Amino acid sequence: MAADQGPIAAGVAPVAPAPVFALTPALVGQDFLDWTKHGNSKLHQKAIEKLSIKFEGKADQILLLGNEMTNKANQMGFERTIMNIPDENGTNRNLIKEHGLLSYPAIETWATANIIGQQTRAAQDNTMMYQCLFNTVSETVKKKLIPKTSTYMINNEPIAAMYYKAIISTAEVETKATVAYTRINLVKLKERMQELKFDVTEFHSYTDKQITTLASHGKTSDDLTVYLFEAYATVPDKEFKDILSRKSTDYHMGAADLTHHDLMRYAQSCYDVRVANTNSPWMAKSTEELEIEALNASVQDLRATNNKIGKALQARITKPRKGMPSKKPFSPKKGFGATRHHSLTQQLEARRKETKNALEQSWKEAESLKKECSAKFKTIILLQIKIEASKARKCAAIERMARLNLRRIAYHNDEKRSMICCKDSKGERKTSSLSARHFREMIFSLRTTKKQDKNRCEETKRIADNHLKMTSRDQTILAMKDALEESRATIKTLRELRWSKVRNRLSSIEIPCCDDGFYVSKYDVETLWKVPVVINTY
Numbered sequence: 001m002a003a004d005q006g007p008i009a010a011g012v013a014p015v016a017p018a019p020v021f022a023l024t025p026a027l028v029g030q031d032f033l034d035w036t037k038h039g040n041s042k043l044h045q046k047a048i049e050k051l052s053i054k055f056e057g058k059a060d061q062i063l064l065l066g067n068e069m070t071n072k073a074n075q076m077g078f079e080r081t082i083m084n085i086p087d088e089n090g091t092n093r094n095l096i097k098e099h100g101l102l103s104y105p106a107i108e109t110w111a112t113a114n115i116i117g118q119q120t121r122a123a124q125d126n127t128m129m130y131q132c133l134f135n136t137v138s139e140t141v142k143k144k145l146i147p148k149t150s151t152y153m154i155n156n157e158p159i160a161a162m163y164y165k166a167i168i169s170t171a172e173v174e175t176k177a178t179v180a181y182t183r184i185n186l187v188k189l190k191e192r193m194q195e196l197k198f199d200v201t202e203f204h205s206y207t208d209k210q211i212t213t214l215a216s217h218g219k220t221s222d223d224l225t226v227y228l229f230e231a232y233a234t235v236p237d238k239e240f241k242d243i244l245s246r247k248s249t250d251y252h253m254g255a256a257d258l259t260h261h262d263l264m265r266y267a268q269s270c271y272d273v274r275v276a277n278t279n280s281p282w283m284a285k286s287t288e289e290l291e292i293e294a295l296n297a298s299v300q301d302l303r304a305t306n307n308k309i310g311k312a313l314q315a316r317i318t319k320p321r322k323g324m325p326s327k328k329p330f331s332p333k334k335g336f337g338a339t340r341h342h343s344l345t346q347q348l349e350a351r352r353k354e355t356k357n358a359l360e361q362s363w364k365e366a367e368s369l370k371k372e373c374s375a376k377f378k379t380i381i382l383l384q385i386k387i388e389a390s391k392a393r394k395c396a397a398i399e400r401m402a403r404l405n406l407r408r409i410a411y412h413n414d415e416k417r418s419m420i421c422c423k424d425s426k427g428e429r430k431t432s433s434l435s436a437r438h439f440r441e442m443i444f445s446l447r448t449t450k451k452q453d454k455n456r457c458e459e460t461k462r463i464a465d466n467h468l469k470m471t472s473r474d475q476t477i478l479a480m481k482d483a484l485e486e487s488r489a490t491i492k493t494l495r496e497l498r499w500s501k502v503r504n505r506l507s508s509i510e511i512p513c514c515d516d517g518f519y520v521s522k523y524d525v526e527t528l529w530k531v532p533v534v535i536n537t538y
Contacts, residue, residue, distance in 0.1 A: 032121045047076045047128035050135035057141045057170040063212050066096045069133075069164070078129050081122040085110050085161055095161050099168060100178075100217030102161070104151060111159045129160035137167060144170050182213045186221050189231040198235045198283060200271035204264050211260075224260040225251065232267055237283045243270050313345065358502050362495070369491050376484050383477040390470040397463050404456060 033040040051068040055061055073079045073096075084092045088106045095102065115126050137145075145152075145166055152162035185192070189207065196202045207228070214220060221227075229251070232244040244267060250256040251263075258266075275282050285293075 032119060032124055043076075044128065047072075047125075048131040048135065050132065053136065054138055055136055055141060055167065056138045057144065057167075059171045060209060062168060062171055063209050065136075065167075066212070068136075070096050072132060073129075076125070076128065077121075078125050081125045082115075082129065082160060095164060098216060098218060099165055102165070104162060104165070107159065107161045107165070108154060111154055111161070115159060116154055116157060126160045127158075130158045130163050133160065133163055133167060141167065141170050179214065179217050179219050182210050182219075183221060185210050186214075186224060186227055189227045190234055193231040193234050198237070200235070200267060203231065204268055207264065221260075225258055225263055228260060228263050228267070235283070237274060238286060239280065240270055240274050313348075355502065362498060362502070366495065369495075373484075373488060380477075380481050380484070383481075386470075387477070393463075394471070397460060401460055404460065 033043065035041055035044065051065070051072060053061065053064050053068050055065050070079075073083050083095050085095060085102055085107055087093050087102055093099075093101050111126075114120070115123050134142075145163075148166050148169075152159055152166050186207075189203075192206060193203050196206070211221075211224070229244065229248045233241060233248075235241055235244075247256070247258075247263070247266065251258050274280075
């Protein structure tokens with residue numbers, strides 16, 4: 001009896017199994033699961049739970065569905081059993097990322113060999129993944145898939161990979177046209193940025209969807225970085241545009257090697273910083289843009305006022321006076337009222353022509369004064385250059401005269417040393433014949449040198465006089481420069497005076513109203529002063 005009880009009867013404790021490491025419970029071992037065990041049944045319930053997304057067959061849900069399914073596959077171990085399927089060439093393709101490269105016949109061949117009628121963990125994972133996808137899709141998608149049952153069933157057994165492709169087909173058509181359409185969308189990123197009202201975050205989400213669609217068909221876009229730079233250039237925010245413009249310059253000059261992922265991360269960071277900056281709001285208009293808009297609004301108001309006045313005058317002319325018979329049309333060429341209106345119209349037309357001529361004349365005078373000032377300014381610059389040159393020549397002449405004085409002193413010292421005398425036997429001074437000849441040669445050379453020095457001195461003096469004359473002329477030019485500045489101030493004052501006269505004339509124009517009688521309406525003189533608009537006649 002004790003022998004039958006074994007080690008327990010002998011008092012020996014059983015040996016515990018060695019622990020097995022795994023990231024999730026489903027990844028422990030690769031053998032099929034025994035559903036009679038309580039732990040495995042819980043694992044089954046966890047595997048067939050629906051994903052957090054409710055797939056309704058929309059194209060913008062494909063990326064999110066792929067991410068959720070990838071997470072589920074990593075947790076439940078589907079990644080190592082049924083997610084990598086060989087294509088028609090024998091190359092393994094990931095079902096989520098490269099479903100466009102897997103055809104239905106290729107999946108059917110793989111499933112027939114590894115799923116149908118097999119008692120393996122892959123067959124169990126296939127069933128659990130199918131049930132998970134079935135619980136995730138909406139009722140609308142299920143109705144669409146009823147006619148396509150034969151595309152994902154083999155011998156009445158559902159294949160999860162084929163069912164996933166059928167789900168994706170409800171949102172996009174997996175043909176060559178899908179790739180072409182996606183490439184067209186990437187080329188039109190600039191227009192898409194404007195449609196999204198320059199929301200960079202939404203723009204990047206849209207771009208990621210297009211990239212994922214291309215990648216699922218094994219395609220890429222080589223010019224995507226260029227398309228992104230073109231889209232960023234349309235953003236009306238000046239600071240954001242300047243930052244991305246410098247980045248674009250570095251990229252095109254080869255100073256920076258950017259992928260489209262790096263560029264999108266960089267642009268997203270710039271966008272987040274600009275949106276968070278409360279001192280300078282996102283897409284805030286600059287001072288120049290605000291001034292241009294105000295100026296355009298003033299011009300539009302002035303044109304609207306002009307059109308309103310013209311319509312009022314036209315209605316006043318064509319409308320018959322009170323008490324006159326309505327059978328005959330009112331003629332502006334007959335009657336006292338017509339004569340009065342006609343004279344008023346002529347007066348108004350004359351005032352308008354006078355104003356137009358005054359404005360044109362003022363602009364012509366301003367242009368001529370501008371040209372004259374520019375010419376005089378250039379002349380002043382040339383004269384200043386000449387003054388600097390004359391000063392340099394004067395300094396050189398002074399140095400040359402100093403060198404000549406030093407040479408004179410040296411010649412006088414040489415002449416004194418040349419008077420060499422000798423004595424005879426009696427002790428009297430006597431000039432030898434050799435010394436006398438040498439002395440005559442030295443005297444002749446000294447006279448020649450003195451004559452040359454005299455000529456040089458006269459030439460130097462003449463040059464110095466010319467420099468003095470040029471200096472006096474330069475002083476005159478500086479005086480002319482001061483006079484030119486005074487004339488500029490005078491011209492500005494005269495121009496202001498002339499414009500004040502034009503404004504006074506415009507403010508005194510009489511304009512009739514639509515009712516009987518008259519009133520005095522003043523133009524927007526300040527607006528007309530800033531913007532020279534020619535009033536159209538009616």
